[in-house]
Amino acid sequence: MPNALTRILLGLLLLLPLAAQAGEADTFVAANAGKQAKLLQDWAAAPLPERLPLLQALQQNRVGSDTDKRAFIEQAGTWQAADGAAEANGTLRKLRLNNRLRGLTAVALASHQLLAEDAALRLAAARQLQRNTPAALLPWLETRLAAEDDDSVQAALTLALANLQLVDTNPAVRLAAVELLGKTGDPLARTRLESLLGGEESDAAVRAAAEKSLAQVKNKLLIGDLLGQAFSGLSLGSILLLAALGLAITFGLLGVINMAHGEMLMLGAYTTYVVQLLFQRHAPEALALYPLAALPIAFLVTACIGMALERTVIRHLYGRPLETLLATWGISLILIQLVRVTFGAQNVEVANPAWLSGGVQVLPNLVLPYNRIVIIGFALFVVLLTWLLLNKTRLGLNVRAVTQNRNMAACCGVPTGRVDMLAFGLGSGIAGLGGVALSQIGNVGPDLGQSYIIDSFLVVVLGGVGQLAGSVMAAFGLGIANKFLEPQIGAVLGKILILALIILFIQKRPQGLFALKGRVID
Amino acid sequence: MTQALNQTLLARATAKLGPQVSLAIGLLVLAVLLAMPLLHLLPADHAMHVSAYSLTLVGKILCYAIVALALDLVWGYAGLLSLGHGLFFALGGYAMGMYLMRQSAGDGLPAFMSFLAWNELPWYWYGTSSFLWAMCLVVLAPGLLALVFGFFAFRSRIKGVYFSIMTQALTFAGMLLFFRNETGFGGNNGFTGFTRILGFDITAAHTRAALFFATVVLLVASLYLGFKLARSKFGRVLTALRDAENRLMFCGYDPRGYKLFIWVVSAVLCGLAGALYVPQVGIINPSEMSPTNSIEAAVWVALGGRGTLIGPLLGAGLVNGMKSWFTVAFPEYWLFALGALFIVVTLFLPKGVIGLLKKEKDQ
Numbered sequence: 001m002p003n004a005l006t007r008i009l010l011g012l013l014l015l016l017p018l019a020a021q022a023g024e025a026d027t028f029v030a031a032n033a034g035k036q037a038k039l040l041q042d043w044a045a046a047p048l049p050e051r052l053p054l055l056q057a058l059q060q061n062r063v064g065s066d067t068d069k070r071a072f073i074e075q076a077g078t079w080q081a082a083d084g085a086a087e088a089n090g091t092l093r094k095l096r097l098n099n100r101l102r103g104l105t106a107v108a109l110a111s112h113q114l115l116a117e118d119a120a121l122r123l124a125a126a127r128q129l130q131r132n133t134p135a136a137l138l139p140w141l142e143t144r145l146a147a148e149d150d151d152s153v154q155a156a157l158t159l160a161l162a163n164l165q166l167v168d169t170n171p172a173v174r175l176a177a178v179e180l181l182g183k184t185g186d187p188l189a190r191t192r193l194e195s196l197l198g199g200e201e202s203d204a205a206v207r208a209a210a211e212k213s214l215a216q217v218k219n220k221l222l223i224g225d226l227l228g229q230a231f232s233g234l235s236l237g238s239i240l241l242l243a244a245l246g247l248a249i250t251f252g253l254l255g256v257i258n259m260a261h262g263e264m265l266m267l268g269a270y271t272t273y274v275v276q277l278l279f280q281r282h283a284p285e286a287l288a289l290y291p292l293a294a295l296p297i298a299f300l301v302t303a304c305i306g307m308a309l310e311r312t313v314i315r316h317l318y319g320r321p322l323e324t325l326l327a328t329w330g331i332s333l334i335l336i337q338l339v340r341v342t343f344g345a346q347n348v349e350v351a352n353p354a355w356l357s358g359g360v361q362v363l364p365n366l367v368l369p370y371n372r373i374v375i376i377g378f379a380l381f382v383v384l385l386t387w388l389l390l391n392k393t394r395l396g397l398n399v400r401a402v403t404q405n406r407n408m409a410a411c412c413g414v415p416t417g418r419v420d421m422l423a424f425g426l427g428s429g430i431a432g433l434g435g436v437a438l439s440q441i442g443n444v445g446p447d448l449g450q451s452y453i454i455d456s457f458l459v460v461v462l463g464g465v466g467q468l469a470g471s472v473m474a475a476f477g478l479g480i481a482n483k484f485l486e487p488q489i490g491a492v493l494g495k496i497l498i499l500a501l502i503i504l505f506i507q508k509r510p511q512g513l514f515a516l517k518g519r520v521i522d
Numbered sequence: 523m524t525q526a527l528n529q530t531l532l533a534r535a536t537a538k539l540g541p542q543v544s545l546a547i548g549l550l551v552l553a554v555l556l557a558m559p560l561l562h563l564l565p566a567d568h569a570m571h572v573s574a575y576s577l578t579l580v581g582k583i584l585c586y587a588i589v590a591l592a593l594d595l596v597w598g599y600a601g602l603l604s605l606g607h608g609l610f611f612a613l614g615g616y617a618m619g620m621y622l623m624r625q626s627a628g629d630g631l632p633a634f635m636s637f638l639a640w641n642e643l644p645w646y647w648y649g650t651s652s653f654l655w656a657m658c659l660v661v662l663a664p665g666l667l668a669l670v671f672g673f674f675a676f677r678s679r680i681k682g683v684y685f686s687i688m689t690q691a692l693t694f695a696g697m698l699l700f701f702r703n704e705t706g707f708g709g710n711n712g713f714t715g716f717t718r719i720l721g722f723d724i725t726a727a728h729t730r731a732a733l734f735f736a737t738v739v740l741l742v743a744s745l746y747l748g749f750k751l752a753r754s755k756f757g758r759v760l761t762a763l764r765d766a767e768n769r770l771m772f773c774g775y776d777p778r779g780y781k782l783f784i785w786v787v788s789a790v791l792c793g794l795a796g797a798l799y800v801p802q803v804g805i806i807n808p809s810e811m812s813p814t815n816s817i818e819a820a821v822w823v824a825l826g827g828r829g830t831l832i833g834p835l836l837g838a839g840l841v842n843g844m845k846s847w848f849t850v851a852f853p854e855y856w857l858f859a860l861g862a863l864f865i866v867v868t869l870f871l872p873k874g875v876i877g878l879l880k881k882e883k884d885q
Contacts, residue, residue, distance in 0.1 A: 257683045316869055321683050322603045323868040326824060329817055330864025337857035454694055454813075457687045492698045499695050503671075503688065507678045 182213025237479025262449025268435020306428025614793025712807025827874025
């Protein structure tokens, strides 16, 4: 008999946690809002692994109750009683949580997730607790910190703990916490230290340490900010480069500005959209690869349009650059309206594939998005290809010859008309590639290209015509200057300042940074 | 179709009777324009009454015609294609708008400033309640900006497409600046809701007629100035500068002063046109500075015929008339028509409608 008795007892013991959880769920559901808040606070301070499903359900709005005030949890569409067996009595009503209870649920859940197996989950929980922790969690955090073996989770927990220790009655504990906060580069640490200094901190040593820590934190944040600005400058520069590279080639070659160049970017982006649609419809399993497939298609589409433009309009305006400017503007109006009529005036949705979304966290206040990193690399790759094409192929030789001296090249047998057409196709095609890149980071709409023509032309002016190196330097220079000026004096004033600087720069070097030497005068 | 037919008829007529007929047609148009404000004063049920809508529409187009004339002075004669004349137009309009806002607001602040919770006027609003100072601003704001920009641009011999894109960048920057609320010009909405000008009700028939009359006078005056300039030695130098700047320099001329003078005159004319545009249309906002508006002005000039002075007026009338008709009848297709106009004019009408008429005459 003792055997049977033990078995029963053991069975009961095993059932206990389940019963505890179920009982808690029922109590929670039956309680009023004040009582529920109290419960959540208690749970957060003393987590039990068995409570996790209930908290998760609470956070995801999957808890309901029947008329007997018994708790039910929705799982995969069906409602199950929290204590396992009971059938619902009467209609189920979903539990509604107010904002305060929601906040408390999040804290309690994070506190429970510190017990999770997965280190990433624990890290996320610790980060959550850095933001918002009730003082009651202090002992629990200390126990977890002692038990934690993952370094990054440990660091995050230390910070969360330091936040709590700032209000400790013992000045020594506060001092330690302040010093700990100084070692992090977290934006939150700054706000905590600032509020501590602005508050009623009486201990002079803590005050001094807090000031020192604050300076340290600010320093680290400044570095993060500067790196962030430099990175967004590089990112803007790479986009400017993709937009301006083709313009630099055609402007160098023909001396005309193609005002429809921005629309090539737009068409490239819309090609990406169409390719994405086709993939969704016909090859959903390979959807992640659609940007790669869009590249050659966008290049072909825009290159063909560019060549057709050169053949039908620009060639007939040879030697009249201002008229070319107006005619190509007319073409850009027609292209924009055509797209607007075909695809609608609203922006279309081009989604990032998984491998382009998200980012890598370098510093607490610096995240580098993957799509921007990829685009910087892509821009450099396109520059490399263009360089190879211009310097290592027959076509490139011809393009350079016509750029330097059209008549002489024609005398030597270079088919200048053909070169013009092919170079125009190349320039437009590069803009099409730029459009694919743009579609991955911004909105795709009919007006997409309009804003790029001025910026691209400024790159060409600054870099000088017919020189790849000049365009690269000018694009990245303008991008970085833009992004560094933006936080100082605002985006608009920054743009105006840069325009003024470029006008002054032209006073000094009318031919741009890298000028081709020539002795031609009209 | 009828338009082409009319042109042919017009050309035939001019061919037979020579410049007297052109002059007669010009005087006839002028007489009609001068009669319009008077007809507007007739009672509304009178058969000859001109509605406020038509008067405003024609007044608006006349303001645009002045812009086209100003642009023709720099593009047609000096070869400088400005894609930023909308900026000067809008600056003149904003200067006038400041005065009108102060008139409507009385002793208080303009309404948009109260929304921004500003307590006092920014310094550049000082004195704008005086009509005389506002008129000075209408001239000074575009004039000084053109002077500074032109000085630097011509000093470094920026010309051709470089100059065009720089002016476009300038007006784009201006637009961004005026879109900001902090700039103190009403941000996105600009100025509107005017009630009084010089103490008169701005919507009254007499005020409308007077404004229209002033516009016609300004147009005739600028046309006279344009002819005087174009036929003087100054105008000959400008034309030479357009066709071969280097040769002109080798002959001992310094082109900078010539360019700067005509550039500033043109900007001031635009400012004046803008100042007359605002009280007639009743609104000014930053979209007047958008590059699209400025480049559209270039097609008025190109359609009418560059370097002819009369041509741009004709072009402004034709394009804006077409626009008013299209945007009501086929709003979707206006941009197609405008785009096609850009291409057709540059490819097939290098000398514009006036050039076409002259060719007919020669045959």
